[in-house]
Amino acid sequence: MEKKTIRDVDVKGKRVLVRVDFNVPTDENRQITDDTRIRAALPTIKYLLEQGAKVILASHFGRPKGQVNEKYRLDQVAKRLSELLGQEVAKTSDCVGPEAEAAVAALAPGQALLLENVRFHAEEEKNDPEFAKKLAALADLFVNDAFGAAHRAHASTAGVAQYLPAVAGFLMEKEISIMGKALANPERPFVAIIGGAKVSDKIGVIQNLLTKVDTLIIGGGMANTFLKAQGYELGKSLVEEDKVQLAKELLATAQQRGIELLLPRDVVVAAAFAPDAEHKTVAVGEIPADWQALDIGPATAEKYAGVIRQAKTVVWNGPMGVFEMDAFARGTEAVAKAMAECPGTTIIGGGDSVAAVEKVGVAEKMTHISTGGGASLEFLEGKTLPGVAVLQDK
Numbered sequence: 001m002e003k004k005t006i007r008d009v010d011v012k013g014k015r016v017l018v019r020v021d022f023n024v025p026t027d028e029n030r031q032i033t034d035d036t037r038i039r040a041a042l043p044t045i046k047y048l049l050e051q052g053a054k055v056i057l058a059s060h061f062g063r064p065k066g067q068v069n070e071k072y073r074l075d076q077v078a079k080r081l082s083e084l085l086g087q088e089v090a091k092t093s094d095c096v097g098p099e100a101e102a103a104v105a106a107l108a109p110g111q112a113l114l115l116e117n118v119r120f121h122a123e124e125e126k127n128d129p130e131f132a133k134k135l136a137a138l139a140d141l142f143v144n145d146a147f148g149a150a151h152r153a154h155a156s157t158a159g160v161a162q163y164l165p166a167v168a169g170f171l172m173e174k175e176i177s178i179m180g181k182a183l184a185n186p187e188r189p190f191v192a193i194i195g196g197a198k199v200s201d202k203i204g205v206i207q208n209l210l211t212k213v214d215t216l217i218i219g220g221g222m223a224n225t226f227l228k229a230q231g232y233e234l235g236k237s238l239v240e241e242d243k244v245q246l247a248k249e250l251l252a253t254a255q256q257r258g259i260e261l262l263l264p265r266d267v268v269v270a271a272a273f274a275p276d277a278e279h280k281t282v283a284v285g286e287i288p289a290d291w292q293a294l295d296i297g298p299a300t301a302e303k304y305a306g307v308i309r310q311a312k313t314v315v316w317n318g319p320m321g322v323f324e325m326d327a328f329a330r331g332t333e334a335v336a337k338a339m340a341e342c343p344g345t346t347i348i349g350g351g352d353s354v355a356a357v358e359k360v361g362v363a364e365k366m367t368h369i370s371t372g373g374g375a376s377l378e379f380l381e382g383k384t385l386p387g388v389a390v391l392q393d394k
């Protein structure tokens with residue numbers, strides 16, 4: 001379903017409450033280490049300012065559990081946003097109440113302010129209607145641009161839409177249209193690569209993709225459980241014993257539907273889970289009892305890369321190995337490079353895979369890198385995201 005966006009409504013002179021996802025990573029000195037999510041919201045913010053709106057930004061930051069916590073104030077974010085916009089963005093010390101109301105009243109068209117972390121109020125995550133009403137009372141229009149938080153049914157992502165007309169911002173529009181098209185109407189061959197630690201985190205994603213893709217590539221720790229289901233011995237590798245039966249069922253489903261499901265044929269095994277551990281490449285049938293598989297092997301990486309390069313649509317979520325350790329990063333790097341070489345639509349579904357493409361230096365080559373981790377996974381599961389559902393249809 002196509003959603004109305006800020007292009008479809010008149011915003012001139014209006015007070016516009018924009019939910020953004022400014023939940024950015026920071027270091028121990030509270031300095032922002034990656035401002036991607038702030039940059040990603042700029043097109044919406046700039047457009048609204050240029051159109052003469054009064055822009056009121058709201059975001060969560062971390063998980064302060066409904067209490068004021070100095071560590072999770074948004075001051076650094078307001079500072080960075082001011083730099084990026086080239087204009088001062090005021091910041092309030094609470095997201096509701098007299099100070100916020102006064103700050104909004106003082107806004108001129110073309111000015112922006114950032115409200116304090118909405119999660120300082122327990123009512124936010126409870127989606128409390130009274131709290132949502134207070135937030136809504138600050139504005140005339142609600143714009144949701146927080147794709148990364150759209151899987152949360154919270155007061156500032158969903159509740160406010162009960163009290164204000166609600167439309168999508170440009171980031172939200174881009175995320176749902178690119179990933180939505182890939183899932184609903186992909187150019188084929190459509191290949192998905194799923195990796196990461198565990199099958200249990202991504203059962204829903206695999207099940208949904210098995211109704212859509214031509215080829216499903218599996219790597220990372222979760223591949224071990226599938227290999228176990230095929231009867232291989234995995235030594236000391238991470239295996240979810242209670243998911244082996246499920247893996248068997250998923251393999252059978254793929255076969256029934258004529259979907260190619262690729263698993264590692266060789267793996268890099270290590271004597272211990274450590275960066276400097278002794279390691280070697282072996283065929284999947286030859287994993288020594290005391291060793292553990294920590295990456296896909298070179299033959300597997302080459303096979304996966306070949307399939308990825310030929311694809312017209314590729315979606316990737318989750319690393320192929322323990323890529324944080326250099327010795328076990330080759331498989332993930334090979335996938336990132338193959339994605340960069342693929343002329344089709346290439347989508348990175350958030351999380352660790354984003355770090356991997358950035359490490360390899362190929363981020364610019366991707367069609368789309370989602371700003372959502374959990375949200376993109378739920379999207380790939382085919383779930384309706386509450387923060388999207390509340391927006392007006394076109």
Ligand SMILES: Nc1ncnc2c1ncn2[C@@H]1O[C@H](COP(=O)(O)OP(=O)(O)OP(=O)(O)O)[C@@H](O)[C@H]1O
Nearest residue numbers: 196197220221293294318321322323351352353373
């Ligand atoms: N063979 C393996 N054995 C053990 N751990 C592995 C293996 N392969 C990958 N991992 C680990 O899996 C983790 C990533 O898994 P996760 O499921 O969290 O991925 P993601 O979905 O990309 O990340 P996020 O949860 O941040 O969105 C990495 O820390 C990586 O080291």
Ligand SMILES: O=C(O)[C@H](O)COP(=O)(O)O
Nearest residue numbers: 021023062148149373374
């Ligand atoms: O970082 C994220 O994935 C989003 O900002 C959502 O954060 P949350 O998992 O704390 O709701």
